[in-house]
Amino acid sequence: MMGLRLEGLGLEYSTPEGPVSAFAGFDAELGPGSIGAIVGPSGSGKSSVIRVIAGLEKPSRGHVEIDGIGLDELQVAGTGSRRARTAVIFQDYGLLPWKTVEANVELPLLLSGMKAKERRRRSRPVLEELGLEDFARFYPGRLSGGMRQRVALGRAFAQAPDLLLMDEPFSSLDELTRETMQETLLETQSRRDTTVLIVTHSIDEAAYLADVVYIMRYHNPGRLVATLRAPGGIERSPAYREEPTFRDFANRIRRVLEGREE
Amino acid sequence: MKAPVHDVRFAADRVSRRAIKKTASLAAALAVIIGLWALAALIVDKSFLPQPWSAFARLGARLADGSLALNLGASAKRVGLALLIAAPLATTLGLASGRSKRLDAFVSPFVYLLHPLPKIAFLPVIMLFLGLGDSAKVFLIFLIIFGQLLVSARDAARAVPPALVDTLRAMGASKLDLFRHAVFPYALPSLLSALRIGLGTAVAVLFMAETFASETGLGWYIMDAWTRVDYPDMYAAIIALALFGLGCYLVVDIAEAAFCRWRDVD
Numbered sequence: 297m298m299g300l301r302l303e304g305l306g307l308e309y310s311t312p313e314g315p316v317s318a319f320a321g322f323d324a325e326l327g328p329g330s331i332g333a334i335v336g337p338s339g340s341g342k343s344s345v346i347r348v349i350a351g352l353e354k355p356s357r358g359h360v361e362i363d364g365i366g367l368d369e370l371q372v373a374g375t376g377s378r379r380a381r382t383a384v385i386f387q388d389y390g391l392l393p394w395k396t397v398e399a400n401v402e403l404p405l406l407l408s409g410m411k412a413k414e415r416r417r418r419s420r421p422v423l424e425e426l427g428l429e430d431f432a433r434f435y436p437g438r439l440s441g442g443m444r445q446r447v448a449l450g451r452a453f454a455q456a457p458d459l460l461l462m463d464e465p466f467s468s469l470d471e472l473t474r475e476t477m478q479e480t481l482l483e484t485q486s487r488r489d490t491t492v493l494i495v496t497h498s499i500d501e502a503a504y505l506a507d508v509v510y511i512m513r514y515h516n517p518g519r520l521v522a523t524l525r526a527p528g529g530i531e532r533s534p535a536y537r538e539e540p541t542f543r544d545f546a547n548r549i550r551r552v553l554e555g556r557e558e
Numbered sequence: 559m560k561a562p563v564h565d566v567r568f569a570a571d572r573v574s575r576r577a578i579k580k581t582a583s584l585a586a587a588l589a590v591i592i593g594l595w596a597l598a599a600l601i602v603d604k605s606f607l608p609q610p611w612s613a614f615a616r617l618g619a620r621l622a623d624g625s626l627a628l629n630l631g632a633s634a635k636r637v638g639l640a641l642l643i644a645a646p647l648a649t650t651l652g653l654a655s656g657r658s659k660r661l662d663a664f665v666s667p668f669v670y671l672l673h674p675l676p677k678i679a680f681l682p683v684i685m686l687f688l689g690l691g692d693s694a695k696v697f698l699i700f701l702i703i704f705g706q707l708l709v710s711a712r713d714a715a716r717a718v719p720p721a722l723v724d725t726l727r728a729m730g731a732s733k734l735d736l737f738r739h740a741v742f743p744y745a746l747p748s749l750l751s752a753l754r755i756g757l758g759t760a761v762a763v764l765f766m767a768e769t770f771a772s773e774t775g776l777g778w779y780i781m782d783a784w785t786r787v788d789y790p791d792m793y794a795a796i797i798a799l800a801l802f803g804l805g806c807y808l809v810v811d812i813a814e815a816a817f818c819r820w821r822d823v824d
Contacts (some may be wrong), residue, residue, distance in 0.1 A: 350728045382728070390725030394743040394820045403739065404729040435820040456730075 299328040299491050300349070300459055303556070308343050317517035318344035320357065324510060324523065328363070328458075329489035331512040333496055333506035335549060341518025342495045346463045349493065350384045362459050383452035387464040389444045391436040391451075397454075398423065401450045422450045425484065434460035442473040446480065453484055462494040466501065475534070478505055482532055499553070503546035504537060511552050522552045606789050613793035620794050630798055632774035636692060637760055637806070640699035648704045649749060652711025653741055663713070673709060676761050677701045681770065690771040698767055703756040710752035714745035747821060750814050757806040765799065776802065 306320035319341030326332040334342040347353045349360055351367065360367040362381055383404070384390075391400050401423060411419075423429045426446045436444055445465060452460055466474045478501065482541040485492055496502050502509050509524045527541050536542050551557040597612045621625035655665040677698060688694040721741050731739065768777025776799045783792035 349725075352724055352727055384725065384728040386721050386725060388719075388721050390721050392722060392739060392743070393738075394746075396819075403726075407726075407729050407731050407735055408741075437820060456704075 300326040301361040303359040307354040319518035320518050330507040331492040332508045333494050334510045335502045335510030340512040340514045346461050349476035361441050382459045383455045383457035384461045385448045385465045389448040404455045422454045426450045460492045499549050608790050612790045616790040617794035629779045632777045636695045642695045644700045644703040648707035652708040653715040656712040656715025695767045699760045702760050706752045706756035710748045714748040718744045754810050761803045
């Protein structure tokens, strides 16, 4: 199976007071080109799931497979392979303030040893696609939050990843910018058929973007309590946000989150 | 999906305007200082406080006949050499110990014990070990710059935002990549500030060191002029030392403008 597969995934941190479990028993299968969203209250371990898949934490239990290849194999295979396949966007965009927009977008390509000319050839179209070409020489400090998030998206897509992981990427944006960025994400994602896993605490965001919604709750440790599929045959557009199908799905997510429905 | 271009004043334009403004305010401050000096010389009316112009005239003459240049060169060489050795060592060790708990556990106790000590107090000891020549002075200045940079480098490396480190690690960055793209650029402004403070102290300590068993350097020249009761000469050398200190600041400022341009934006 291609895409992303998680099997009995769990993470424990070791602390001076002994091991603390962040989450346990996470099973998921996300088909290639689909969007998954993890929702849950703070402390339910949703960010930790992303960190494990990104290779920032070693899972204490279980297994991660990206396009049929295990995370261990991907990491052992060399430093180049994993970063080419997986891109990560964190909440605060993770832009380096001392690098221009262009240099930020090209950074993962630089780290993988790509020559300057080839880097430029790859970054140009992405900058244009995201409307950033006039800002290529700007430092991130001069950009608004929405623009910075665009740069982060550009950096992720310049890597041409098979899997894009996002940890509350739009949470510091205002409501309207946030919705615009969701559209931007959908457009860029569908053009490439990238598999996306996004962590969010916004019910509407999950209901709008995701094909599959994973709901986590804190049960000492955090656990996956339900996996909900988006209603079939929908077309995501700003108009969809006002349709009853969307509201029903969002309400269902809310009920499961609150424990009123399984 | 083209984003709107905001009203942007170009960075180069802003920087040059700022430079002009800064130069003008420095010139104004200098004029005030010289004015106060002239006034004080008028009121005191003693040979040990000559008028500024006689000191400046002597400075010009001494620069022309090369005698001040020789001593300025000797002082600059001592500071420059110490800086050249201290900066790479302190930066590397400081940044590394800021990022490695194991190394820090070894380095920090030494910093804690040795950093607050006034290095100048060790001048006699250093001279007993290294002799009366240049190496003792260079070593003393080295100690000062090294300590200042080490502490700043360590603290800055500790404060690198974890989100940036995570972002780079998720891209598969090696330890060296992390240093090159995150830790060093993050620490650079703090390192330059530390260098400014370190050089200021270094010039003061250099003056002290050069008054002991020296026959070159601005410190020696000032004391020598004092004992010769040649006050315009003494003031000329003090001005030269002040200009040297100012020059050090300027170099750091230029480095900051060149390498930390991204900080202009906030």
